[in-house]
Amino acid sequence: MNRFNIGIYFISRNLVFTVACFLFLFTSIIPTKAQTRAVKPIGLRTDLMRYSDYVGLNGVKQSLPLNDDLLTEARYEVPLVQSEKPLLNWVLDNQSQGATAFQVLVSSKLMKLKNDHGDLWDSGKTNSTNASVLYNGLPLQHKKVYYWKVRYWEGQEKVSAYSDPKAFVVAPDINNEKFSQEPLIATDQMPEKIDQQKNRLSIDFEKAAFAKLKIELTGTGADSVIVTVGEMVNKDSQTIDSLQGRNISYYKTELALKSGTHWYEILWPSNSKRASNPFVIKMPNYIGEVYPFRYLEIKNYKGDLNPKQVVRTMVNYTFDENASNFSSSNKVLNQIWEFCKYSMKATSFCGYYVDGDRERIPYEADAFINQLSHYAVDSEYGIARGSMKHLMFNPTWPTEWTLYNILMAWYDYLYTGDDRFIKKYYSELKIKTLIDLSDDTGLISTLTGKQTNEFFKKLHKNHWGKNNNLRDIVDWPQSKPPGGYSDLSDFIGTEKQYPGENDGYVYQTYNAVVNALYYGTLNVMVKIAAALNQKQDTTMYRNKAEKVKRAFRATFQDKKNGLINDGENTSHKSQHANMFALTFGLIQDRNIESVLKHVKEKNMSCSVYGSQILLEGLFDYGGDQHGIDLMAAKTERSWYNMIRYGSTITMEAWDKRYKPNLDLNHAWGGAPANIIVRKMMGVEPLTPGAQTIKIHPKIGEIESAALKTSFITGAVTVACNQTDKSYSLEVEIPGGVKGDLLIPATKGNKKLYINGALSEQSEKKGSFHLKNFPAGHHILEVK
Structure with a gap:
């Protein structure tokens, strides 16, 4: 007889006793105060690494637990924590409206952790709304495996179960100049297609990749085969193209076959130009050399x-395919998204943001676009950290590139909430502002005699030949030296006016593009200084930014129409001067319409690099539909043209016409990945660590669009649908995260419904703005 039968039996005997039994049974089913909930924290990260417990062999994941015994075998690759006080992160349940406390346990043995014994650190119940904490226990030994887990409280009565354990190992010799990174991974892939013809095998892997290659062949001991790989095929799609150019991969080798059936690994050619450059990022020994190719011919x-x-x-x-996805009613835009997303994965082969296969060197502007687009498609932050540190001490030659160090550092902090990078390198970031090149006007210039040896030393400039000077770039390639081609007149095409990619820019002593970017970085330094409680610097940078704004308008702005001139003594108004000024907030409200019109009229007169700045300005200042049209265009200067050209990874330039020595694996061509997420769907962190996220979609005339993107605090999903009479926004906000939602109030009767109920929220300036919006799943409709 079970407990419920007993209760029924006593009804006939004693009603009072029955009620008592019922209350006992009820309280045994419903959790009491401080009783464990079913849901536990997930997504544990150690020092920002998602897979700190990974074990690999030559890049291949092993089904082995990370423990001290395994560390005795030097042949395995494991992630190494480069900090004696690693940052610990976790993700709350999606239904959680916010934690009020947490408890972290760190143990020297897995069994101790399973028994809830944190012999290295037991934080106790720590009152905090954070989902992260720096380790604060006993000193951690080097080359030793540790284990941790966490639980959290909501209010006073709800406490989660403990998370699953997460293992990590502290580096044998902590390098304070390194950041924790995970090893590279190697994944075996089989061909998508094999076309077997007489005397020839044509093999297609569907997408290009930086890879190794092995083939199982049978021979007599007296025969040989010709093996050819490449990124492109001839128009007949039958043979690999050897004539595309020296930077589009093509390699042919003869392979002598042994008697019998054997596996043959293709050895890639050495690159003498790369080998002689001390700043090239080299492949680790456990991986070996790789080569970019899609096609194979035998x-x-x-x-x-x-x-x-x-x-x-x-x-x-490491790349999480499920961290993001996007689809819309615009099929071309969907293709561009997949194209750019895959490019972020494929170009990560070095473990750094590099500028493609030709050089394999990090460049600041490349890394900036790579960082934003990588963050958009996957919540991984280790590559950015390593690249940022490398670039801090290995700067490249363009003036503007130095300034991008500051933007990268800010986005690192905004997305991770971890201030260790900006704190450690704050003094270096101050130098990277290039304030040393400013004069009494507040503007900076590379041509006023301020580039001294002392200046070079502070910037760590030491490796760009006899001419160590910073040089204004504006865009690339330039139409004239330095660095450009002496004559690009044959490479104009019909979609732009001038040779090169700088829209006929007139270079003068004071450069509008350089100073617009300088102004933007000063405003970012205001935020960085404030985050580090550097009050005097906060005020100083704010005052300098105001001075630059006044000087910029006085020097570069046409008083008649509000447009921006390239320099102080020219009336030429390039797309670049105007789009940089627009994006970085230098255009007065009264002039935005005229500047926007000018920028739009020039369509895509900039390079794939410049498109990042162009698209940001369009979406931020009312040109969202034009921005969408540019991303989904099928012109020659478009991302669709890269696909049409035959590339499966974003290219260095729009077409070979515009840069004859281009390569087909440049992440800086992947701006739409971050623009679709951050600007079109309007999803990005509003506060450091993505504790508050903004969702401000601007989908133009697109009927429907759906996005998933991930932050360190969890995954966000957004779906927009619009008709002539209604607009709906469906969101899923991670647990413990607040939303800042902006919904167009232009449809139907302009009434807002939240989860089916009419809202009292009033619209302002054509939108409903909802702040501190709660976590969870919600449907908002304007009709």
């Missing part, structure tokens, strides 16, 4: 091949 082979006998091993940094 000639003179007398046998057959099945897909399992051809293995391409793709190499990349």
Whole structure:
């Protein structure tokens, strides 16, 4: 007889006793005060690493637990924590409206942790709304595995279960100049297509990748085959193209076959130019050299091949395919998203943000676009940190590139909430503002005699030949030296006016593009200084920014129409001067319409690099539909043209016409990945660590669009649908995170409904603005 039967039995005997039994049974089912909930924290990160418990062998994940015994075998790759006080992060349940406290346990043995014994650190119940904390326990030994877990409270009565354990190992010799990063991973791939013809096998892997290659072949000991790989095929799609150019990959080698059936690994050619450059990022020994290719051709082979006998091993940094997705009613835009997303994965093969296969060197502007687009498609922050540190002490030559160090540092803090980078390198960031190049006007210039040896030393400039000077770039390639081609007149095409990619920019002593970006970085330094409680610096940078704004308008702005001139003594008004001024907030409200019109009329007169700034300005200042049109265009200067050209990774330039020595694997061509997320769907952190996120979609005339993107605090989903009479916004906000929502109030009767109920919220300036919006799943409709 179970407890419920007993209760029924006593009803007939004693009503009072029955009620008592019922209350006992009820309280045994419903959790009491401080009783464990079913949901536990997930997404644990150690020092920002998602997979701190990873174990690999030559890049291949092993089904082995990370423990002290495994560390005795030097052959395995494991992530190394480069901090004696690592940052610990976790993600709350989606239904959580916010934690009020947490408890972290860190143990030297897994069994101790399972028994809830934190012998290294037991934080106790710590009152905090954070979902992260710096380790604050006993000193951690080097080359030792530790284990941690966490639970959290909501209010006073709800406490979660403990998370699953997460293991990590502290580096044998902590390098204070390194940041914690995970090892590269290697994934075997089989061909998507094998076309077997007489005397020739044509093999297609569908997408290009930086990879290794091995083939199983059968020979007599007296025969050989010709193996060819490349990124492009001829128009007949039958043979690999050897004529595309020296930076579009093509490699042919003869392979002597042994008697019998054997596996053959193709050895890639050495690159003498890269080998002589001390600043090239080299592949780690456990991976070896890789080569970018999509196509494989085998000639003179007398046998057959099945897909399992051809293995391409793709190499990349850890990448979560499920961290993001996007779809819309615009099919071309969907293609561009997938194209750019894959590009972020494929170009991560070095573990740094590099400028493609040609040089394999980090450049600041490349890294800036790479960082934003990488963050948009995957919540991974290790590559950015390593790249930022590298660039801090290995600067490149363009003036503007130095300034991007500051923007990168800010976005690192905004997305992670971890201030260790900006705190550690704050003095370096101050130098990277290039304030040393400013004069009494407040503007900066590279041509006023301020580039001294002392200046170079402070900037760590030491490796750009005899001319160590910073040089204004504006865009790339330039139409004239330095750095550009002496004559690009044959590469104009029909979609822009001037040779090169700088829209006929007139370079003068004072440069509008340089100073617009300088102004933007000063405003970012205001935020960084404030975050570090540097009150005097906060005021100083704010005052300098105001001075630059006044000087910029006085020097570069046409008083008649509000447009921006390239320099102090020219009336030429390039797209670049105007789009940089627009994006970084230098245009007065009364002049925004005329500047926007001028920028739009020039369409895509900038390079793939410049498109990042162009698109940001368009979406921020009312040109969202034009921005969408540019991203989904099928012109020659478009992302669709890269696909049409035959590339599966974003290219260095719009077309070979515009940069004859381009390569087909440049992440700086992937701006739409971050623009779709941050600007079109309007999703980005509003406060450091994504504790508050903004969702301000601007989908123009698109009927529907749906996005998933991930932050350190969890995944966000947004779906927009609009008709002539209604607009709906469906959101899923991570647990403990607040939303800042902006919904167009232009449809139907302009009434807002939240989860089916009419809202009392009033619209302002054509939108409903909802602040501190709660976590969870919500449907908002304007009709």
